Amino acid sequence: MRKNCRIWWPKQLSSTKPSLYNLLFGWFVPCSSDSLDIVVAFASNRESSSYLQSRLLEILHSTNGNMHVSLQDKSKFSLLGQCRACLSNGQVFYEGVEEDDLRKSGTYSVDGITECCRQWSSGCCNLDGLLEQCRQTCIESDYWIELTYDSFHLPAWGVCWIPKLHHIHWNGELVSHCDIHVIFYETPTYGAHHFSLRFWNSSVLGKTSLKEPQWVDELQQKQPLNDLDTVILAINSATAAKKVFERNDGFKRSSPNGPIIWMFCTFMWHILAMSMASLSTLFYIFIQFSHSFLNFGSQSWVYSASAKAFSNTWVNVQIRCCQVLYWPVFLQDNDLRSQSSVDCAEKVALLKHSMWSSLVVDIIMGDFIGLALLLHTESVCSWVSNFASDSTNELMRSGCVWLMGVPAGFKLNTELAGVLGMISLNMIQIWSTLWIFVGTFFIYFIKGLAILAILFGLTIPSALVIDMIAIATLHVSTLHWLISILYSQQLHVLAALWRLFRGRKWNPLRQRLDSFDYTVKQHVVGSLLFTPLLLLLPTTSVFYIFFTILNTAIGLSCMFIEVIISVIHATPYIKIVLRLIKPRRFPSGIWFEIIACHNNSSDSPWSAFIDKNSLPFEEAPERVDMNRMISSSLISILHSNYLSIGQMVLPHYRKAFSGVSRSHFATSVFGLLSGKKVASTLGATLPSTMPWLFIPYKEYWCLCRNSILACMVDCN
Incomplete structure (x- = not known):
């Protein structure tokens, strides 16, 4: 059977001028004996990374240890291979790299380039030191890939260079001819965008009957053609892997531009943190005093009668007290593992900011209504x-x-x-x-x-x-x-x-x-x-x-x-605000936009270009038969669908009113007709209360201030 290989390639690597030698880092995700997904997280210039050779295996092991646990179980972060310029007769195959640029690298000459091309055409080009040892380790264990760059000028898609397969070491076998699908993706970043396979109504679609047909069981037992869950998780972890790799590599960022503006913003943020901490501490002192006073008379019959008469008020007071007490605790970033994936980081951030956003919106609405009542x-x-x-x-x-x-x-x-x-x-x-x-x-x-x-x-x-x-x-x-x-x-x-x-x-x-x-x-x-x-x-x-x-x-x-x-x-207020500002932070499913395919019968390397306006894939991406279109090579771009505000808010309302159903209304109508007692409340679900929190006032003030300052670090 012909082997299939999908290369998930960051679009940023193909939108800028490539280097002569690039080492590729990412994940191999094997799906079957004839199907392989290669997720490229980032590329590192071989010359600029030559000093890390002595610590390469240690850095790879450390980077893999910081990834998501589910990703570690499915695949291991490793050195995938290398991507080089394909040269012939002393000339650069792709435009944009001249001989002067090669001489400036310090290690290459025109004669050396010709010799390197001869080695490249015969097989893998030898690397230096521990890089060669790592390559041999990868080849002996599972996989190793050798790629070349090919010119591909399509400014509309932001793609100027594409990777072209030279050969793959596939489980000890040298493979140079296989079906290749190059998928360009935009590297996910926190606060910008990420990818997700989840649909907003996936829980409804997942419900099945108790007794399934036999063909459904047989279909579920078959091995899937690709493991998209692992691939999307790896793509969402690409940015985190690059940061951990650069941190272990000793990479230092340049100082930010505009130090005066930066210092002013930092000063204003500290002022905001101290103001909010002082205001929250005043509420905290009042709540603690009221709690002590109520505990003093909690055994009297007046307290019991008041609790029954004002049951709704008492429940909402408890919820508000828990929100005031715990919002700085929720705002603290204690889950370091969530930073390994952009998807997990987004979920943790939304959960972290949901409590204080609900508190702020409730107080703002209360201020408007309260001022109107006073006037x-x-x-x-x-x-x-x-x-x-x-x-x-x-x-x-x-x-x-x-x-x-x-x-x-x-x-x-x-x-x-x-x-x-x-x-x-x-x-x-x-x-x-x-x-x-x-x-x-x-x-x-x-x-x-x-x-x-x-x-x-x-x-x-x-x-x-x-x-x-x-x-x-x-x-x-x-x-x-x-x-x-x-x-x-x-x-x-x-x-x-x-x-x-x-x-x-x-x-x-x-x-x-x-x-x-x-x-x-x-x-x-x-x-x-x-x-x-x-x-x-x-x-x-x-x-x-x-x-x-x-x-x-x-x-x-x-x-x-x-x-x-x-x-x-x-109501998820923070989600609605972020959805209006950046809708790409709420993906729901993926789809592929095909931009070119390679036909074996044609002479040109990229003979069949697909017009974007005539693509049926954009209208109904689920109807495209990918196997029918792929002959030898296929180029496509990964896109996401996004949730609408209604699709995003509806699950929260369903959860809040989960206790209200048709049977509830039918029971109420029957009770009214028969003279039975009918519930006077709707039975909607309110936020759960948490144990009472009591810490010294100064410590609570510091906790509020540090929580707001931690948000400034997250924004950076």
């Missing part, structure tokens, strides 16, 4: 008072009086309607009397709510509003609870009497209806009970429907605020 406190207080008065007098009282008469022409039981109506009116009157005393302090509650929003963000006052709505409408929920008990018990009795007439009995152990022989007395008593209960059911149903509508409207209002709180917590 319009009196108008808001007047509107709420008028709304409470209108809903009490115009809606509830008039509604109860209407139900006590002949509502919509229905003739109800006068006595039962009078009893239920009087109970409702008395409870509404009690609430109105209490509201007169509470309403005088309501303006102070609005101001406190505004200050709370300014200091702690929007979620805590929103949760407090939910709890206050529940307390302010306690009379409605109490009346609905009493009417629902009467309504549900009446339905249960009617259902049991109906089963009595049918000769059936409910078996609670087996959860089914069984036949049962009732006596005549039981039938007579059942008939006497069934008739009045059935005639009283419309009266009870009318009152139940009225208070159910009121209670459901209140519950929907609270659920709407709960949805707002969950959306504020679940």
Whole structure:
């Protein structure tokens, strides 16, 4: 079988003038006995790296040890081979390198070039010292590749030079003729772009049936033609491998341009770090004092009753306290292994910055809402008072009086309607009397709510509003609870009497209806009970429907605020901002843009160029048959698809509302129709709380400052 080799080549090596000799470093990823992927991470000039020969094996071992664990298991970072200029008759085969450039190298002459070409045409050219030993080690173990440069001027793709295969040492076999696929890729860098095979809805696509066909198992057992996961991981690790290699090589970077601007930016960053650390420490002191005060009275019944009455507020306060306490801890960069791959570094960075970004956005929204409440406190207080008065007098009282008469022409039981109506009116009157005393302090509650929003963000006052709505409408929920008990018990009795007439009995152990022989007395008593209960059911149903509508409207209002709180917590603000600025940081799948292919029947080295405008591969890259297009050599460029903002945000919202489903709504509707208790909350998932953190104030200030300064180092 003809061997296939894919060379993943950095585009930067082909966009600039190449050196005469380049040593290639990267990974060999064998897929099968006839398929090989060669991932070139970077190239090093042989002359400039001659002094590292004594430490080459040590540097390669150290660089490989700093790579991702999954990559170390699949492939080893090594010296791949060399890429040289192909010379003949003392002339450079490719344009751009003259004899003067060769003489300036200090070790080459025209006669030496001719001799070198003779050695090159006969096989591998001998290297010096430990490089030759490393080459022999690579050849004896697995692989070694020899490449040449070929001129290929395509400015539209940013490619001026391409690697051309001379021969490969493939498991002890010298291979000079095989199908070659050269894939140019842009080297991934942190904060710019990387590659990923994951799709945003991969979890949905991965769901399969419990019983799969036999051909699916057989297909999964077959060895894949290429290991794209390892290849993409190696490409994402190319930059880290180059940095580790240069650090071990003693490579030093030049000083940055503009030292004055750099010093000014550093000074301003330190000022920002100290300011944010001081502000966070003030919050930290206040939170620690409040926590100590609450622990002092946690055993009293007042604390327990307050925790139940303000359960939503308490949960959001705990979340906010954990965010304030732990954001500098999360901002610390303690995962050194994540720097081995750009993909891992991006994931860690997004996770690291998600907490403080959510905290900042929540506080900013709280500042806007809090300032608006402070500026319009009196108008808001007047509107709420008028709304409470209108809903009490115009809606509830008039509604109860209407139900006590002949509502919509229905003739109800006068006595039962009078009893239920009087109970409702008395409870509404009690609430109105209490509201007169509470309403005088309501303006102070609005101001406190505004200050709370300014200091702690929007979620805590929103949760407090939910709890206050529940307390302010306690009379409605109490009346609905009493009417629902009467309504549900009446339905249960009617259902049991109906089963009595049918000769059936409910078996609670087996959860089914069984036949049962009732006596005549039981039938007579059942008939006497069934008739009045059935005639009283419309009266009870009318009152139940009225208070159910009121209670459901209140519950929907609270659920709407709960949805707002969950959306504020679940929205990935840092991802949205980065997606708007740099969409390439969020890849989702890869595709290949074919730019040229080599035909064996043609005379020119690159006979078939593919027009970019006529490529079907850009429209539907998954439909292109790569094997049909590859005859001997193929040149393509690696591209990425990118997530849209909706595709990026939707998984976070799905996770936040994972507890809400169709069955939840069906259960709620059934509970409303049958008079059962219905959950008053939506059940959305909130961020988890963490153990309480208590360290000295000075140490916490230093932790906040060092965390912000660490971000400046990451930006560098």
